[in-house]
Amino acid sequence: MEKISVGLIGFGTVGSGLAKTLNTQNEQLQQKVGVPIKLSRVADINITELPPEYKDVVLTSDAADIFNDPEIDIVVELIGGIEPAKSFMLEAIKQGKHVITANKALLSIHGKEIFEAAVANNVEVGFEASVGGGIPVIKALKEGLVANRIEVIRGILNGTANYILSMMTEHGTPFEEVLKDAQGKGFAEADPTYDIEGIDTAHKLAILMCIAYGQNVHLDDISVEGISNIMPIDIDFAKEFGYRIKLLAISRNHGDHVEARVHPTMVPESAMLANINGSFNAIQFTGDTVGDILLYGQGAGMMPTGSAVAADVVDISRNIISASVNRVPPLSYLPKHFNPPSITPMSDLSCPYYFRVTVLDQPGVLSAISGILGNHGISIKSVIQKGHQGIEPVHVVLRTHRASEAAVQKAVREIDALESCTEPTVKIRVLIEDD
Numbered sequence: 001m002e003k004i005s006v007g008l009i010g011f012g013t014v015g016s017g018l019a020k021t022l023n024t025q026n027e028q029l030q031q032k033v034g035v036p037i038k039l040s041r042v043a044d045i046n047i048t049e050l051p052p053e054y055k056d057v058v059l060t061s062d063a064a065d066i067f068n069d070p071e072i073d074i075v076v077e078l079i080g081g082i083e084p085a086k087s088f089m090l091e092a093i094k095q096g097k098h099v100i101t102a103n104k105a106l107l108s109i110h111g112k113e114i115f116e117a118a119v120a121n122n123v124e125v126g127f128e129a130s131v132g133g134g135i136p137v138i139k140a141l142k143e144g145l146v147a148n149r150i151e152v153i154r155g156i157l158n159g160t161a162n163y164i165l166s167m168m169t170e171h172g173t174p175f176e177e178v179l180k181d182a183q184g185k186g187f188a189e190a191d192p193t194y195d196i197e198g199i200d201t202a203h204k205l206a207i208l209m210c211i212a213y214g215q216n217v218h219l220d221d222i223s224v225e226g227i228s229n230i231m232p233i234d235i236d237f238a239k240e241f242g243y244r245i246k247l248l249a250i251s252r253n254h255g256d257h258v259e260a261r262v263h264p265t266m267v268p269e270s271a272m273l274a275n276i277n278g279s280f281n282a283i284q285f286t287g288d289t290v291g292d293i294l295l296y297g298q299g300a301g302m303m304p305t306g307s308a309v310a311a312d313v314v315d316i317s318r319n320i321i322s323a324s325v326n327r328v329p330p331l332s333y334l335p336k337h338f339n340p341p342s343i344t345p346m347s348d349l350s351c352p353y354y355f356r357v358t359v360l361d362q363p364g365v366l367s368a369i370s371g372i373l374g375n376h377g378i379s380i381k382s383v384i385q386k387g388h389q390g391i392e393p394v395h396v397v398l399r400t401h402r403a404s405e406a407a408v409q410k411a412v413r414e415i416d417a418l419e420s421c422t423e424p425t426v427k428i429r430v431l432i433e434d435d
């Protein structure tokens, strides 16, 4: 084999990061792989020419020119979204190309079909950049932690949400302003509701869970709540109580079932995850043999994500050269040992809670709220009322001792139905680190 030839579909932020990486690291990559890795074709419908440093690279607007090119060994899909990305990947696989993607949405929904097609066609699927941007989390989980039963996954997997919460916490910047800033910096999704409503985090958790547990976890298996109803008052209360609010992906392995949830969480300020700020990502695994591991780094951006895609290119190139394609199964477990997911119902969980109830300041309201909580066996730890007496609604903040999620869901429904309650109650789960 004289060279490895790469075709790239999508010359956007990450695509140009990959091209730049392959260009600038060319020599050291050759020293590590044994042959040159050459970007030979780029497909993109939004550009008419490539920057001058890619004068040997052929630009096309038709992705078929890439997967039909017999010279190309590896097809990299970096257009995002479900279609046509899915069809491009399946077509490339059918043509016997190895494929690489950063497309977490696609893998968390259609991963099963894509991985099965790849195994059937004896090609590899690289997806390091789909979770944690430049952090080598997929490789760590598939290889470095392979000898562990993964007990817990906890992660800050969305840079935009973390940036928003950090800026609100550190500088009191309003939500909308920080979101605009994140969009300007290029790490928010095309549809930023994916970032804010926890969907992007759920995409990534689904992928990690597949590898960790050998289960076909789908996006729909994950319970998702976002951060759009978090107000500065919640951030201030969290600080006062010694917590930071973080959008966490959480999964705990209970043996015959596994938790799968994404929600804003009050994290004790002494915990490492409470101190991951800005657009950074961090993923904490607890393995039964290794104990706790924390991986930290840039979860988005042109060069960090380009670095992860380039690592996949190198991995696959090495496997092609040594004739050991799929030496490491795409999701670590051998396909025959993959099982359907077995997910813990949310109603089975329990933890302490923070509630912010918005009510009219009238006699008997507090006793009605505490009565509802008491009726559902929820024990109150503290109550604070903020706001001035008058006609404007006030915020009543309650912290509970450990309570069952099933009871909390019923109690919140009853509280929200009170005549004096003017807005849906905000509930934030409180993390107990050893839980």
Ligand code: HSE
Binding pocket: 130, 133, 157, 158, 159, 160, 161, 187, 188, 189, 195, 200, 299, 300, 301
């Ligand atoms: N929108 C994502 C984020 C990009 O903010 O983390 C990386 O997946």
